[in-house]
Amino acid sequence: xxxxRRIIKYAVLIAIAIFFLTPIYVMLITSFKxxxxxxxxxxxxxxxxxxxxxxxxxxxxxxxxLMNSIYxxxxxxxxxxxxxxxxxxVLSKWKFKGSEIVFTMILFGMFIPYQSILIPLxxxxxxINLYNSIIGLIFTxxxxxxxxxxxxxRNFYANIPDSMIEAAKVDGASFFGIFRQVILPLSITxxxxxxxxxxxxxxxxxxxxxxxxxxxxxxxxxxxxxLSGSQIVQWNVQMAGALLAAMPTLLVYILLxxxxxxxxxxxxxxx
Amino acid sequence: xxxxRDQLMALLFLAPSFLLLIIFVYGFIGWTGWVSLSNWNTLxxxxxxxxxxxxxxxxxxxxxxxxxxxTVFFTILFIGFVIILGLGLAILLxxxxxxxxxxxxxxxxxxxxSFVVTGVVWQWLLNPSTGFNQFLQVFGIQPKWYTDTNIxxxxxxxxxxxxxxxxxxxxxxxxVWQMTGFSLAMYVAGLTGIPEELRxxxxxxxxxxxxxxxxxxxPMLTPITMSVVIIMAHISLKIFDLIYAMTGSGANFVTxxxxxYMFETTFRGNYYANGAAIAIxxxxxxxxxxxxxxxxxxxxxx
Numbered sequence: 001x002x003x004x005r006r007i008i009k010y011a012v013l014i015a016i017a018i019f020f021l022t023p024i025y026v027m028l029i030t031s032f033k034x035x036x037x038x039x040x041x042x043x044x045x046x047x048x049x050x051x052x053x054x055x056x057x058x059x060x061x062x063x064x065x066l067m068n069s070i071y072x073x074x075x076x077x078x079x080x081x082x083x084x085x086x087x088x089x090v091l092s093k094w095k096f097k098g099s100e101i102v103f104t105m106i107l108f109g110m111f112i113p114y115q116s117i118l119i120p121l122x123x124x125x126x127x128i129n130l131y132n133s134i135i136g137l138i139f140t141x142x143x144x145x146x147x148x149x150x151x152x153x154r155n156f157y158a159n160i161p162d163s164m165i166e167a168a169k170v171d172g173a174s175f176f177g178i179f180r181q182v183i184l185p186l187s188i189t190x191x192x193x194x195x196x197x198x199x200x201x202x203x204x205x206x207x208x209x210x211x212x213x214x215x216x217x218x219x220x221x222x223x224x225x226x227l228s229g230s231q232i233v234q235w236n237v238q239m240a241g242a243l244l245a246a247m248p249t250l251l252v253y254i255l256l257x258x259x260x261x262x263x264x265x266x267x268x269x270x271x
Numbered sequence: 272x273x274x275x276r277d278q279l280m281a282l283l284f285l286a287p288s289f290l291l292l293i294i295f296v297y298g299f300i301g302w303t304g305w306v307s308l309s310n311w312n313t314l315x316x317x318x319x320x321x322x323x324x325x326x327x328x329x330x331x332x333x334x335x336x337x338x339x340x341x342t343v344f345f346t347i348l349f350i351g352f353v354i355i356l357g358l359g360l361a362i363l364l365x366x367x368x369x370x371x372x373x374x375x376x377x378x379x380x381x382x383x384x385s386f387v388v389t390g391v392v393w394q395w396l397l398n399p400s401t402g403f404n405q406f407l408q409v410f411g412i413q414p415k416w417y418t419d420t421n422i423x424x425x426x427x428x429x430x431x432x433x434x435x436x437x438x439x440x441x442x443x444x445x446x447v448w449q450m451t452g453f454s455l456a457m458y459v460a461g462l463t464g465i466p467e468e469l470r471x472x473x474x475x476x477x478x479x480x481x482x483x484x485x486x487x488x489x490p491m492l493t494p495i496t497m498s499v500v501i502i503m504a505h506i507s508l509k510i511f512d513l514i515y516a517m518t519g520s521g522a523n524f525v526t527x528x529x530x531x532y533m534f535e536t537t538f539r540g541n542y543y544a545n546g547a548a549i550a551i552x553x554x555x556x557x558x559x560x561x562x563x564x565x566x567x568x569x570x571x572x573x
Contacts, residue, residue, distance in 0.1 A: 004278075004543075006367065006493040008381060009363055009366060009367050010367060012363060013360070013363055013364070013367065016356075016360065016378070017374055017377045017378070018378075019448075020377050020378055020381065020448065021377060022396065023381075023389075023392040023393065023396060023448070026392065026395065026396060026402075027392055029397075040331070040398070040400050040401035041401065041405070043395070043401045043405065046406060054398055058331070067341075075485075082286075083288050086285070086288070087284075087285055087288050089284070089571055090281045090282075090284050090285040091285070094277070094278065094281035100569060102285070102289060104565055104566070105289075105293075105297075106288070106289065106292055107565055108298040108561070108562075108565060109292050109295075110297070110507050111557060111561040111565075112296060112554060112557065113508070113509035113530070113550065113553040113554055113557055115509070115529075115530060115533045115534070115546075115549070115550040115553055115554075116299075116300050116303050116550040116551060116553060116554040117295065117296065117299035117300060117303060117445050118303075118537075118550065119302075119303055119306055119537065119546065119547055120298075120299040120302040120488055121305060121549070123296070124299075126376075142296070143291050143292070143295045144335065145295075146288050146291065146292060147292070150288070152490075173278060174276075174279040174280070175276075175280040175284070176280065180568060186468065191466045200383055203385070204384065204385030204386070204387070204388075206303075206385065206386065206511070206515075206516075207511055207512060207530075207534070210534075211534070211538055217406070221385050221387045221388075221512075224378050224388070224391065225390075225391075225515070225516050226388055228390075228516065230392070231334035235395060238391055238395075239392070240390060241391075242388045242391045244311075244392050245387075245388060246383075246384050246385065246388045249383045249384065249385070250380070250383055250384070252383070252542070253379075253380055253382075253383035257376060257379070260382075260383065261379065261456050264382065264453060264456055265456060265457065265460055271516065
């Protein structure tokens with residue numbers, strides 16, 4: 001009886017796991033098919049040979065946009081993480097009258113639909129000549145990334161005992177001294193978690209990307225959407241493009257999944 | 272009250288971020304609200320006051336009414352399935368100990384993907400002439416997925432037929448595939464936090480495994496369910512990229528949502544004031560969930 005139950009449990013888990021992996025299977029086999037094997041009726045069939053032509057095609061279409069995404073994601077991730085660490089430090093270790101209200105006001109920015117700030121944002125970026133530029137997009141992601149990075153660092157620093165701060169104060173350390181000598185050395189895990197989270201979100205983001213940039217400055221997700229919306233592009237190329245665009249975040253997940261999950265939980269569980 | 276040098280430094284440290292957010296979140300929301308009350312439905316800005324004209328237009332608009340209907344059904348189905356599937360899988364993983372990490376990683380990896388990638392792939396998997404329908408035709412069923420224009424259990428309401436748009440089910444499947452990992456991770460963390468002694472005690476009292484889950488474990492997971500509902504609700508109310516990449520508005524707007532309408536009417540049609548009004552309505556819908564949640568969780572924390 002127990003054995004039967006266990007077999008059923010594993011059967012259910014395996015069935016759902018297969019369902020979850022199906023899209024990856026289809027992406028992989030389709031992207032390796034030569035053009036003549038791509039047909040609606042043969043979608044599930046394995047390719048007869050491994051053909052890289054859809055990858056070379058997709059890469060030649062997406063390469064400039066992949067570079068744009070890299071230029072976007074690295075500075076935006078670093079800046080929003082550093083500012084988040086500073087805010088988190090103050091909001092966890094230097095609480096003041098009204099700091100909880102300030103924190104709640106910051107947090108609200110994480111949940112707003114960005115449509116509700118998009119029109120003024122574009123007017124603003126236009127007025128300072130950053131519309132349709134990667135720098136404008138970096139700025140946008142830093143500002144609207146602040147709530148989540150602040151939340152993550154605040155919760156992270158809440159676990160550093162206050163007694164350590166007090167001891168440093170007794171030793172004569174100042175506000176900056178404590179940040180540099182006590183907090184930052186303990187922040188490495190925090191920075192890894194926040195950086196992975198921001199990297200994934202900014203890389204995958206679409207609404208800001210599609211409204212703030214056009215043509216040359218577009219990040220890869222916008223280019224991928226254009227590729228798949230185009231009637232003349234074969235879907236083996238679309239699948240190869242989707243895999244190429246997803247590769248950086250998938251690799252981060254495969255290599256550092258533990259930290260990714262920590263970020264996911266840190267961003268949602270109240271601290 | 273005397274402020275020390277260090278306390279002043281702390282305030283100065285926080286000030287730039289706080290000021291940015293005051294301007295770029297609150298100030299810009301205010302500006303969007305102002306635009307939504309203007310006549311700016313042209314390429315050239317026209318900020319003359321229009322009162323509630325844009326809102327009145329939207330609530331009488333066929334497309335916007337369809338969007339509200341679609342959002343209601345999408346939100347209910349999406350949250351329901353994410354919770355049931357996530358909780359079910361977490362409980363299964365709680366009971367089977369072998370290969371747990373592997374299964375967890377498989378269920379979680381879609382979270383690392385972009386909604387655009389998800390949209391591109393599922394658009395093919397749920398394409399009526401290929402994809403899953405190749406298996407389903409063995410059983411003689413050929414769903415039309417996101418191309419279906421039927422409204423289930425529909426009745427006339429204003430200018431639209433109110434009911435479950437069948438095409439939305441395809442979008443729900445893709446969204447659930449992507450986001451179930453989130454609720455799974457939350458429930459796994461919650462289950463890990465329940466001390467073994469508690470279950471032991473219930474067992475000694477003669478409770479069956481099923482009773483332990485129903486009476487002991489599920490009630491302890493209620494706060495997690497609340498968090499998952501709130502977070503999924505705000506994702507679903509502002510969803511844009513998945514639908515834009517996967518189906519677009521659909522025939523008769525069966526898969527349209529406010530996020531897509533706002534984008535198209537503002538940036539493709541230059542109806543800025545209408546777009547701003549849609550954005551403000553989206554914000555209010557999200558705020559209904561988020562504001563009580565934020566106030567409540569802050570109160571609990573301090």
